[in-house]
Amino acid sequence: MNFSHDKNLIAIAQKVGAGARLSFEDGVALFATDDLPALGKLADSVRRTRHGRTTYFNVNRHLNPTNVCYADCKFCGFYRTPRQPDAYTHNIEDSLRIAGEAVNEGATELHITGGLNTKLPFSYFTDLLSALKQHHPQLHLKAFTMVELDHFAHFYKLSDEEVIEKLIEAGLDSCPGGGAEIFREPTRSMICAHKCDANRWLELAGKAHAAGLKTNATMLYGHIESIADRVDHLIRLRQQQDESGGFQCLIPLAFYPENTQLAHLPGPSGVDSLKTMAVSRLLLDNFEHLKAYWVMLGKRLAQVALHFGANDIDGTITEGGELSESYSIESNNEVKMSREEIVTLIEDAGFAAVERDTVYNPVERHNVSLV
Ligand code: V47
Numbered sequence: 001m002n003f004s005h006d007k008n009l010i011a012i013a014q015k016v017g018a019g020a021r022l023s024f025e026d027g028v029a030l031f032a033t034d035d036l037p038a039l040g041k042l043a044d045s046v047r048r049t050r051h052g053r054t055t056y057f058n059v060n061r062h063l064n065p066t067n068v069c070y071a072d073c074k075f076c077g078f079y080r081t082p083r084q085p086d087a088y089t090h091n092i093e094d095s096l097r098i099a100g101e102a103v104n105e106g107a108t109e110l111h112i113t114g115g116l117n118t119k120l121p122f123s124y125f126t127d128l129l130s131a132l133k134q135h136h137p138q139l140h141l142k143a144f145t146m147v148e149l150d151h152f153a154h155f156y157k158l159s160d161e162e163v164i165e166k167l168i169e170a171g172l173d174s175c176p177g178g179g180a181e182i183f184r185e186p187t188r189s190m191i192c193a194h195k196c197d198a199n200r201w202l203e204l205a206g207k208a209h210a211a212g213l214k215t216n217a218t219m220l221y222g223h224i225e226s227i228a229d230r231v232d233h234l235i236r237l238r239q240q241q242d243e244s245g246g247f248q249c250l251i252p253l254a255f256y257p258e259n260t261q262l263a264h265l266p267g268p269s270g271v272d273s274l275k276t277m278a279v280s281r282l283l284l285d286n287f288e289h290l291k292a293y294w295v296m297l298g299k300r301l302a303q304v305a306l307h308f309g310a311n312d313i314d315g316t317i318t319e320g321g322e323l324s325e326s327y328s329i330e331s332n333n334e335v336k337m338s339r340e341e342i343v344t345l346i347e348d349a350g351f352a353a354v355e356r357d358t359v360y361n362p363v364e365r366h367n368v369s370l371v
Contacts, residue, residue: 004038012282013042022283027231030279036271043278043309050288051311055351056360057342060109060315061102065090065128069115071147073192075181075223077259079115089117092131099136106339106365109315109358110136112143113176122156126170133171140173140358146204146215147179150196160204164211174358175208177216177251183236184229191223191262202240209246214359217247217287221276222255222268230276234283241286248360249289249312252276254296270301274308281309289360294345295335303349312356316342 004010008029015022022030033039066089069079080087090098099110110132129141144152144167152163164172182188183198196204208215219233234250241247254273257263268276281290292310294302295317302313316337337345339355346353355363 003041004033004035006033006035006038009033009035009038009042013038016042016046016282021285024231024235027234027279027283028227030282031227031230031275033275036274039275039278040308043281044307046281047290047309047311053350053352054311054354055306055346055349056289056312056354056356057346058109058315058356058358058363059105059107059339060111060317060358061098061105061107062111062113062317063090063095063098063102065095065112065114065124066117066120067115068117068119070118071116071192071194073181073195074261075191075220075255077256082117082119089120092128095128096131096135099132099139103136103139105316107139107316108363109140109142111176111315112141113145113148113178116148116151116155118155122152122158122166125152126166129167129170129172141171142174142176142358143167143172145176145179146201146208147195149175149204149208150200160207161211164208164213168211168213172213174213174248175215177218177247177249180218180233180237181220182225182229182233184225184232187225187229191220191225198236202236205240205247206244209244214246214248216249216251218251218253219276219280220253220255222272223257223262223265230279231283234280238284238286241284245286247287249291250280250284250287251291251293251314252280253293256296270304273297273301274305277305277308277310294337299337299345303345306346306349306351313342313346 003013012026012030030039067078067080068082068087068089102110132141149163153160179195180201181192188198205215217237221230254268257265257267277292289312290310291312291314292302292305293314297305316339317335343353357363
């Protein structure tokens with residue numbers, strides 16, 4: 001049986017087999033294929049060469065210190081203006097309580113990100129990190145996207161280096177990948193005009209890497225962007241990784257339209273999500289890890305995505321009640337999986353589940369009934 005009826009896919013498979021880097025045109029051709037199983041097989045072969053049957057997950061919790069944000073991103077259902085009744089900002093005690101719950105549930109990581117809130121002093125963020133570190137030194141603090149770092153630098157009139165240094169001093173361990181959205185203009189300005197632009201996002205990632213931090217990267221897809229926008233995004237990330245080398249993983253984020261200014265859009269199809277996963281794996285030859293973020297894909301599609309290049313399914317998550325980022329495809333407050341459930345999900349998909357910490361060291365547990 002032939003590998004594929006798609007001649008373009010056969011030519012690209014030969015390049016992949018020879019270890020050659022794929023071009024922008026290859027990326028567009030991969031998205032254009034109608035041979036989904038062959039595309040998946042190709043991405044899976046790369047994934048298996050790197051990671052075999054291993055699929056990583058972690059035990060983590062999200063903490064969103066404030067939902068007040070001036071950025072007004074069209075795709076966001078989370079942010080509030082300061083006067084809205086459900087606008088909130090946690091005090092340190094609230095955050096410590098959430099972190100304490102996370103530790104009791106066996107979390108190794110706190111994922112911290114929030115709105116761009118001009119009412120808060122910079123000390124709010126450094127005090128938050130210091131208090132968390134002091135009370136829970138074992139928790140890895142993965143906090144603040146490049147967009148938040150950009151806001152801190154501008155709003156508090158600090159150099160980028162000062163921002164990064166002060167956050168590290170306070171307890172920052174690594175940074176999440178949010179805020180990348182889609183880099184290419186005019187799409188970026190149409191969906192998030194008030195966020196930093198692509199060059200600035202990439203520049204800050206480079207500076208965070210230079211300071212020794214690992215960071216992640218994301219791509220928000222399935223809204224108004226074109227296929228060329230997606231390929232451009234992936235190639236820019238690849239270039240930055242060549243330069244600064246500190247990205248751990250890419251998380252393609254499937255757009256969830258409900259409660260956003262783009263609620264009239266359908267969001268990506270399952271096939272589109274699987275293609276995006278596979279193309280990401282094939283184009284990003286210098287990214288070790290690719291996450292099938294189950295919160296946005298849904299648990300079932302995330303399982304399938306593990307056969308399309310993904311080698312990580314993210315975490316148990318646990319949003320704290322009102323902290324829910326409110327854009328999950330898993331409705332009914334299901335933004336939580338037990339450790340046991342996540343292991344079953346991975347094994348049921350045919351892979352070996354390995355719990356990792358934030359920087360991909362395996363985690364040994366002697367009492368797994370904790371979570
Ligand atoms: O930047 C916002 C996205 C991101 C919607 O680094 C939406 O390990 C879909 O970056 N539909 C924040 N996506 C989340 C994020 C993340 C998540 C999990 C793991 C990591 C990591 C990072 O969420 C935003 C934006 O791209 N987002 N609204 C929406 N309606």
